[in-house]
Amino acid sequence: MDETARTEQPPTPRGVRRRDVLVGGGGAALGALATWAGLRVDAPADSGAAPSDAAPDGGTTAPAVYRGDLTEPWQGEHQAGIVTPPQGFATLTAYDLRDGVDALRLERLMRIWTDDVSRLAEGRPGLTDTEPELAAHPARLTITVGLGPGAFDRTGLEAQRPAWLAQLPPYPIDALEDAWTGGDLMVQVCGEDPSTVAHAARYLAKEAADLASVRWAQHGFRNAAGQVPASLTFRNQFGQLDGSSNLQGEEGEHVWITDPDAPAWLRGGTTMVVRRIHMNLDKWDELDRVGREVIVGRRLGDGAPLTGGDEFTSPDLAAVNELGFPAIDAAAHIRRARTDDPTQRILRRPYSYEAAPSVIPSDTGQIFIAFQADLEHQFLPVQARLAELDLLNQWTTPIGSAVFAIPRGVRQGEFLAQDLFP
Template sequence: MTSRDRLGRRAFLSGGAAAAGGAVAALGGRAAWASTRPEEQPPAPDAVGQVRTTFRGERQPGVATPPPSAAAFVALDLAGGVDRVALRRLMAVWTDDVERLMDGRPGLTDTEPELAAVPAALTVTVGYGPGVFTAAGLEDQRPTWLAPLPSFTHDRLEETWSGGDLLLQVCADDEVAVSHAVRLLVKEARAYTRVRWVQRGFRRAPGTTAPGTTMRNLMGQVDGTTNLVPGRDDALVWHGEDAPAWLAGGTSVVVRRIAMHLDTWDELDPHARDVVMGRRQSDGSPLTGTREHDEPDLEATDDLGLPVIDVAAHVRRARTDDPAERFLRRAYNYDEAPPPGQLSDSGLLFVTYQADPVRQLVPVQRRLDEADRLNQWTTAVGSAVFAVPGGARPGEVLGERLFGA
């Protein structure tokens, strides 16, 4: 960040502080009296609320870190005239503010600094869509996989939930922390971007399930039993030193909005649901096993010689013998106000991270598209792909190895 950038932001902050001071003065002695009453001492800091995640490092946070309970995914389109210099300036502003927010400190021009005091495991992850490379004149640095996913028969994609030049992924165990971070970072980018879409999701609140419990989606199914393990499967997630310098320590993220047709799913009895999935809804175990993480036996047959796991069951169609066709997933539920005449507008934000989505994710999606019983109750209505650059090392700005210092 240049000294001029910092000076402008400090001047703005000073104006906000002066206004806040006037508001306190207007309260007179009442505020001072209330703050000194012994019976109204502030409560002890909440353990969950004070969890902090490290911002700086070889990799951005928010990928291998455990998924917290709330998330917002914000896609931004670049304004006309934004170039490499402007992108570098925006990254400098975001780097400063993200580091502060993840540490439980307000951004430099934060007009609601009180909201930053509870970071609640906040992480912010930045991704670049194809338009960033065009605007910056860096098409030669754009990965071949950084493009929309191929068309799938059962997709009904809407522009409302697809595409984008920049991605902000904001996650925390507190919705206020998420909302405040989104608001601040989007405000900081308003001279360079406009909001394309915002998707918010949720999981169980911290402490409501045992650590390591697989999340359940709003169909009631365990979601993500077979997943990559950070640390063990890093080669499938992260790019190494053989990648372009800006992508070393980076990955790709795919955000797919999957509408769930719960109103008709509710009509299925438990047995029918288990047949569709190839797993028991009760405990997530495959129909050929007794525990969630038992390996499905796709060769097993019943007394009539029929497959125990249906040939079009979701678990069968999603599986592969190719160890490279795997990816790290951090899914979130969504539940919006339904349109007139419908009971629900719910679904899944299916978010995956992989070194190469064309090699790892697309083959799985094609198999599901071809013959998955679950297609009758789910429809992809949004899809976007972004490159996640490596993290900001000490003294660096996000994207510095791409846009230059």
């Protein structure tokens, strides 16, 4: 189904039945509508729907195609869930190590979790799983494990803690709550099926219970698999295309730690920032469309920069409008976030959140997740610029923040972060 029909809801021109548009029977009409709305149109082949998906009557009752057997590789140089194309659902859990947990016990937990990851990612239950049936449909499950500062400082491994692994500096925009901040360990579980994700996240928590308690847990969503074309950039709850200018697969060199001086457990790993950012939808509702576009510097419909082109055209930051003012506002989010230095770019992998169901007033936002090889060189400068000046700050408030080191991936017979332990 095309996004045009789903979200923009333009008036249906005479002679084109809304149903024709919805079921793809009105290809030409769809193009016309998209042009009307200034949107990109994906070819029907891109709809992600196999011909067999169509209901016999061409209606909307098509049976869903089973995709729960799809898996993502969990072994290799890097952990999964980082450059993996984002799945629809995520649960992030941060843990505090219990008092007295030393390096030996932390090592034990890493062994246990590695075994759990290897099984769950393949659709097999963990060894002590009391609900083994819930593991049967992995649906692209990935589990990414990280270490916070306390994993070193509280276990006698202080000397091994990378210098950058600490809380982010305080920013004037922050209103951080303890409930969403910090953590000695991180488990990010992502997948296309919320039931499988919930089970995996809870199973790992049960496995850790003797050694670590849950500090915070949050779940996030994007689009469920197959509900929007795979090629469509994610839309956040402000309705913006979010991820148009992002590190792509081939730019992985800026995601992975390759520094030969980095410790072995980190080479092939990365750094992870998690920020829970409240988005004030009720205040955002007061803006008109033009205002919303000025704040980010891109058009809402197709994500193109306000200086023209399409979603993937570089913005012309030097362009001025007919009044001589910058065409992209001096404080627009993309101007402030952008860098010309490719080595300073970050990989954003955000999820929306909605605190248990919140309608009006809204308690909605983004679990902003960023991966980058070098926290200090890549993440800190952009965050500092945005904290200093960004129009978006009037509608967004960071309420949680955490930083983790993501160990390299594991190969057969290895366990997570194993080179960290004596």
